[in-house]
Amino acid sequence: MSAFSRFTALAHSLPATVPFVGPEAIERSRGLAVTARIGANESGFGPAPSVLEAMREKAGTTWMYADPENVALREALAFHHDISRDNIAVGGGVDGLLGEIVRLVVEPGTPVVTSLGGYPTFNYHVNGFGGRLVTVPYVGDREDLDGLAQAVRRENAPLVYLANPDNPMGSWWDADSVVAFARALPETTLLVLDEAYCETAPADAIPAMETLIGQPNVLRMRTFSKAYGLAGARVGYAVGTLGNAQAFDKIRNHFGMARLSVEAALAALKDQAYLAVVVDKIAAARERIAAIAAENGLKPLASATNFVTIDCGRDGAYARAVVDGLMEHGVFIRMPGIAPLNRCIRVSTGPEEDMALFSAVLPKVLKRIANSE
Amino acid sequence: MSAFSRFTALAHSLPATVPFVGPEAIERSRGLAVTARIGANESGFGPAPSVLEAMREKAGTTWMYADPENVALREALAFHHDISRDNIAVGGGVDGLLGEIVRLVVEPGTPVVTSLGGYPTFNYHVNGFGGRLVTVPYVGDREDLDGLAQAVRRENAPLVYLANPDNPMGSWWDADSVVAFARALPETTLLVLDEAYCETAPADAIPAMETLIGQPNVLRMRTFSKAYGLAGARVGYAVGTLGNAQAFDKIRNHFGMARLSVEAALAALKDQAYLAVVVDKIAAARERIAAIAAENGLKPLASATNFVTIDCGRDGAYARAVVDGLMEHGVFIRMPGIAPLNRCIRVSTGPEEDMALFSAVLPKVLKRIANSE
Incomplete structure (x- = not known):
């Protein structure tokens, strides 16, 4: 070798x-x-024809690095969600953001709770930082909120992953159950709420953005890879408290976003x-x-x-x-x-x-x- | 906060x-x-007009993730350099690759040698993994090869960074000096040889690719950000032994490359x-x-x-x-x-x-x- x-x-x-x-x-x-x-x-x-048009029009700007602070995209997202840009961290899709969150929380031996059969890339990152995965079986093909909460407490885990709607099962919880789960977690446990599929979920499955935004132990993940049709662009974002959004700035690759991908995301957001x-x-x-x-x-x-x-x-x-x-x-x-x-x-x-x-x-x-x- | x-x-x-x-x-x-x-x-x-054309033509493929193994690009690079694709790891520019290398080598307290005033993003990654930077002053506005080698031995450092040509000074060493420096390093010290600016250097400043490719303590970094004009695409690659190229696969974000960026790099490589x-x-x-x-x-x-x-x-x-x-x-x-x-x-x-x-x-x-x- x-x-x-x-x-x-x-x-x-x-x-x-x-x-x-x-x-x-x-x-x-x-x-x-x-x-x-x-x-x-x-x-x-x-993606939308308007997005392809924007990408073709902006191709010539690829000689420039993207803005490392991603201000234009964060402002557009803030407007879209009616929140502050300071509550938003942009990254290379949910996959990239998950790697950063795991790095911020996990050291060798750290227990991390997720569902047995849940998102493999999250597990990959946890293993990559030496964390110890604690898995909770699905119940009725849904992630088991009670079981996850119990495992968190039993293991005193600083990190728990929940996808709502869920991949790979497609199932979901209603917003009230998700909010209750988040609120009942210990302050010392960070919930990564992966909402990659939120656009295609029933309206009552997704908590309003303001509901959890002030809670320092919650980070919500969104992406342009699914309904927006931009998987190949690799643009996602995390929404959380100011302090949590800024935590990404400690470790992320500031010049890591492809400029045309950011342009694509901006155009996609405009074409609701x-x-x-x-x-x-x-x-x-x-x-x-x-x-x-x-x-x-x-x-x-x-x-x-x-x-x-x-x-x-x-x-x-x-x-x-x-x-x-x-x-x-x-x-x-x-x-x-x-x-x-x-x-x-x-x-x-x-x-x-x-x-x-x-x-x-x-x-x-x-x-x-x-x-x- | x-x-x-x-x-x-x-x-x-x-x-x-x-x-x-x-x-x-x-x-x-x-x-x-x-x-x-x-x-x-x-x-x-x-970038080349042919690159912009390729990007516009391929924009419609952005709904797909890029090949996580980057085979097409690695094969094109292998052909270009007359090496094996197995000696190549693709990443999000040199910045992204540096972060990965640091992660593979650096733990809290690990000494890492670089030049005083050298590339800040490398230092950022070293700090981000808790490494201890050991800096060697430039001599005559060039990186001090002897000083770097001495610091490596004094500190028993597992990682040393050298940019040739150098940023921010624009200076360079001839290939023979770089090769001698690399060969004299302890086996337990990995040289990150950042050649982001190699295309614009005198021919005798850049070691032939085969010269160092079998040496397990050398990784060379290249990028499409500089002479190829694709800074905003975020495509770089590392060249080293099979084992070192594969080491990136342990930790990198496999679905991290933007699809259109990879297409741009492929087209750029074709237009010599x-x-x-x-x-x-x-x-x-x-x-x-x-x-x-x-x-x-x-x-x-x-x-x-x-x-x-x-x-x-x-x-x-x-x-x-x-x-x-x-x-x-x-x-x-x-x-x-x-x-x-x-x-x-x-x-x-x-x-x-x-x-x-x-x-x-x-x-x-x-x-x-x-x-x-």
Whole structure:
């Protein structure tokens, strides 16, 4: 391996892994081409035409670093949410922000509470800083708020992760339950509330921004990667108290944002009409996926996200066979990694051509698996 | 401040600072507009027209995450350098890569050797992981290779930083001296060789890629931010042994690269003809800046970079007055932060309109300072 001999003991102990294998890697390793890219919860509906126009128009400004203080974007977000720009920290998507939060809180051995089968990238960061993951099983395919709260207290954990709506299950809690959970946490436990999928959730699932903004042990995460259709731009933001927003400035890569990505986010925020149209399309595609699942004797779970998780009714090996079988036909989807969630497959919403291919291919895949058993 | 009460002790101890104040922040705080942006060592010559074309053409792919393994870019870079893609790690500019390297090596109290007045962002990352900076003064406005080597041995430091060519002084060592320095280091000391400015250096200043590639205690850093004109894209790469390139995979944000930035880098690498033209323009602009300095009784230092550092012959307060005075006329430049380097100002190369404005304004600024004394 010929690596440097004196990396930290922690660095030595870590595997060189990626939290998610990308569709490009699957194409390379299996020699297959992706036709319907509906596995990474990206938005095949794409960003708004106005966003693409802004990106093309601003391409020539790429010779300049982006403003390291991200003032224009923070001001636009502040206006959008009716809060102060000082309550906002901008980062490289939720993934980048999660890494920074973990770094601010976690030292080797620090207990961190999350759900068993929850977001792997959060776990990757916790492991990367030597934290000790304490996992709480889902109950009824939802994150278990009571169980998470109990684990926090039992472990005296300084950090707990909750995604609402949830990935990979698509489930959600109502806003009142989330707020009650946040308020009941010890002051010494920071809640990372990942709201990457908030735009596609029922209105009553998302707490109003002012409800938790003054609470020093809550940070809310938002992104332009999902409904806004800008996964490749890598723009997310955290909302919290002034002190928490500023804490990112202690450690973040100040010159880390791509200038055109920031321009894209600014343009996307301006085009709320397009967002509304896409949210409707996502809702319709959820129905479509659910119907396809039901037609094939599978059970779609209710979803507040831009994907639908489908219970295949058997074990992880069966779901894996479905995922792999679909890929043989160019349909890229994913599945939860851990039992009992891994009885399911996870299908992202997308344009009708993707849905049609999924619909055409799924029965063939299921039949082939049945025939081979 | 209302920050969370249980950030790590290290996080508590860190200030919320930015390594460099951006020109946008100066515009905001002083109510002035930048006309000539020649302070951040960006390239006002911009990226190639072919790069802008590629970015506009690929804008529509931004709904997809970039390949987390960056295979296409690593393969293109491998072809360009005639090395293996397995020797290359891609990251968010040199700044992002430096943060990752520091994280792999530095724990609280770890001694890290660099030059006194060297790259502030490296120091920022070292401080951010609790490292202890050991600084070696420049000698003759160059980094002191012997002094750095001695400090490494004295402190038993696992990490040493060297920029060749150097920022902020523009000076350089010949390749043989750099190679000798690298080979004489203890195996237990990792050399971060920052070659951000290599494209504009004399050919004999940059070691051939194969010379150091098998050495496990060397990592070389390259970027698309300087001569390639893509500072705002945030694409850099590290070249080293297979084991060292893979070490980044243990901790990096795998889904951290902006898709369009990667496309821009791919297109830039293809257009070496444009790069050659820009390198000539940069060389001509260095001559222009040097002539302007001399006309005004100041002493330009020789430069292997895309900027010229100018010795103003007095103290840091005087150089600061020159920098501030230029900004009043819309000319944004910077200066080294630490004595004795801070007797200088640092002017980035740029198009003739920027050079002309600098030429027109500098004598006025110097005269006004003289009159006020």
